[in-house]
Amino acid sequence: xxxxxxxxxxxxxxxxxxxxxxxxxxxxxxxxxxxxxxxxxxxxxxxxxxxxxxxxxxxxxxxxxxxxxxxxxxxxxxxxxxxxxxxxxxxxxxxxxxxxxxxxxxxxxxxxxxxxxxxxxxxxxxxxxxxxxxxxxxxxxxxxxxxxxxxxxxxxxxxxxxxxxxxxxxxxxxxxxxxxxxxxxxxxxxxxxxxxxxxxxxxxxxxxxxxxxxxxxxxxxxxxxxxxxxxxxxxxxxxxxxxxxxxxxxxxxxxxxxxxxxxxxxxxxxxxxxxxxxxxxxxxxxxxxxxxxxxxxxxxxxxxxxxxxxxxxxxxxxxxx
Numbered sequence: 188x189x190x191x192x193x194x195x196x197x198x199x200x201x202x203x204x205x206x207x208x209x210x211x212x213x214x215x216x217x218x219x220x221x222x223x224x225x226x227x228x229x230x231x232x233x234x235x236x237x238x239x240x241x242x243x244x245x246x247x248x249x250x251x252x253x254x255x256x257x258x259x260x261x262x263x264x265x266x267x268x269x270x271x272x273x274x275x276x277x278x279x280x281x282x283x284x285x286x287x288x289x290x291x292x293x294x295x296x297x298x299x300x301x302x303x304x305x306x307x308x309x310x311x312x313x314x315x316x317x318x319x320x321x322x323x324x325x326x327x328x329x330x331x332x333x334x335x336x337x338x339x340x341x342x343x344x345x346x347x348x349x350x351x352x353x354x355x356x357x358x359x360x361x362x363x364x365x366x367x368x369x370x371x372x373x374x375x376x377x378x379x380x381x382x383x384x385x386x387x388x389x390x391x392x393x394x395x396x397x398x399x400x401x402x403x404x405x406x407x408x409x410x411x412x413x414x415x416x417x418x419x420x421x422x423x424x425x426x427x428x429x430x431x432x433x434x435x436x437x438x439x440x441x442x443x444x445x446x447x448x449x450x451x452x453x454x455x456x457x458x459x460x461x462x463x464x465x466x467x468x469x470x471x472x473x474x475x476x477x478x479x480x481x482x483x484x485x486x487x488x489x490x491x492x493x494x495x496x497x498x499x500x501x502x503x504x505x506x507x508x
Contacts, residue, residue, distance in 0.1 A: 193219040194278035194339075195228045195246065196269060198288055200260075202237050206388050207284030209244055210349040214311060214342075215282040216245030216356075221313040222279070226356070229272055231265060232257035235360055242358030244351075249358055250276075254365040259374045260288050266295040267368035273300055278339050280318065285343035286387075293343045304341040305333045309348040309442075318342070323438055346387045347444040347465065384417040386434065391416030391447045392463075394436055395424055398452020398473060398492055402429040406496045407451055413503045419443065419463075421453045437462035451492040455480025472496060 195215035197208040212228060219226040228246035230238045234253045241249065250272060256264050269292065273281065281296070283289045285307050297304035309330070310321035318340055324331045386392065393411040395404050395418070404418060411418045420430035422437050436443055438461040448466035453459060455471070455478055463469070464483060471484035472492045481487045488495050 192225040192227050192247075192276065192278050193222070193280045193282060194273065194276055195226060196281065196283040196289070196292070197228055197230050197241060198284055198286060199230070199233050199237065202233055204237070204240060205284065205286065206351075207286055207289065207344070207346040208241065209351045210346065211282045211284050211344060212241060212244040212246060213352045213354070214344055214349045215280075216352070216354050218280055218282065218311065218313065218318070219245075222316060224279070227276060227278070229269065231268065232259070235362065238360050239358075243353045243355065245354035245356050247357050247359070249360045250363055251360060252363045252365045254367060256367045256370070257365070259377060260292075261370065261372045261374055262291055262295060263370045263372050264367050265292055266299055267370070268365060269296055270299045271366060271368075272363070273339065281339050281341045283341070283343050285345050289343055293341050297341050300339070301337075302339050302341050303335045303337045304343065305335070306343045307345045308342050309345050311342065311344075311349075345442050347442040384411075384415070386417045386419060386436070386441050387443055389417035389443070390445050391449075392419045392436070392443055392445045392466075393417075393449045393451065394419030394421065394453060394463075395430070395451050395492075396421035396453030396459075397423040397427070398454075399424055399429060400452075402427075404430065406493060406500070410449070410496055410500045410503075413500055413507070414447070416445070416447070419448075421456075421459050450480050450484070451496055453480055454478045455483060 193215045195211045198205045215226045225247040227248045238249045238251045283293045305320045307322045308320040312319045391414040395407045419436040420434040425435045438458040442462045444465040446467045449470045451472045469484045470486045471480040472488045476489045
């Protein structure tokens with residue numbers, strides 16, 4: 188038993204780790220180093236072979252809870268198993284990704300073990316061994332610093348807010364004897380939209396804003412499809428009902444960090460910039476030469492997106508052919 192360590196809860200789907208897993212591990216390693224303790228990772232619903240994939244991200248130990256009841260996320264089964272692990276390991280801090288699954292699990296776990304929880308953390312600082320986290324509040328209108336009262340402290344980190352860093356560590360794998368406990372939920376069926384790239388996982392995002400002028404995003408969708416990317420949207424286009432909430436990029440939507448972000452008809456309000464500023468390359472297309480988005484863009488095109496974007500798409504088709 189390794190009491191007093193940092194515990195990082197990983198997330199996988201169909202035997203593929205989600206990007207936020209590597210962020211949680213990297214941040215967990217940084218916290219552990221600052222506190223002078225170890226990092227233990229937990230892998231649920233997958234075997235030893237998958238667990239080996241996270242060995243280079245700083246975990247001293249990797250606990251594998253592989254059971255048929257955990258292969259799909261079921262809230263009560265996952266909560267039971269993680270609560271048992273926490274009871275045995277007695278960590279000082281628990282790090283989990285604030286994905287849809289992570290938010291559900293962390294909230295249930297906090298209630299189960301009576302632990303303080305900070306959701307959607309975008310920054311973590313350690314002063315004299317005490318954690319202070321920053322998270323958006325009131326729809327992203329303010330950023331609040333939060334300190335904890337009690338332990339273990341549960342941190343749900345916002346996807347794409349933390350850097351991923353490889354770190355050599357022992358990565359010793361331990362297979363757990365899993366006790367699922369009492370469960371009321373039963374997995375029946377899962378249907379996936381296999382043609383759609385998850386926004387927070389995408390390497391390329393083409394996003395549309397108020398400049399789209401309506402719900403016809405076909406020019407955006409075509410370019411995203413050609414680039415193998417996802418379609419995003421600004422808050423204004425979502426508020427207009429042109430795109431679903433799940434496509435919203437920004438402080439009140441999803442934080443993304445693709446290799447390429449193409450902003451079409453997006454002015455660049457500070458709330459939107461907060462959601463995509465960590466993109467490796469930003470391309471802006473806008474008729475307004477004074478639009479704030481150009482100050483954050485690596486490449487800017489002043490022009491009508493309905494003329495510019497199809498031209499870009501045509502050039503990509505030529506290259507592909």
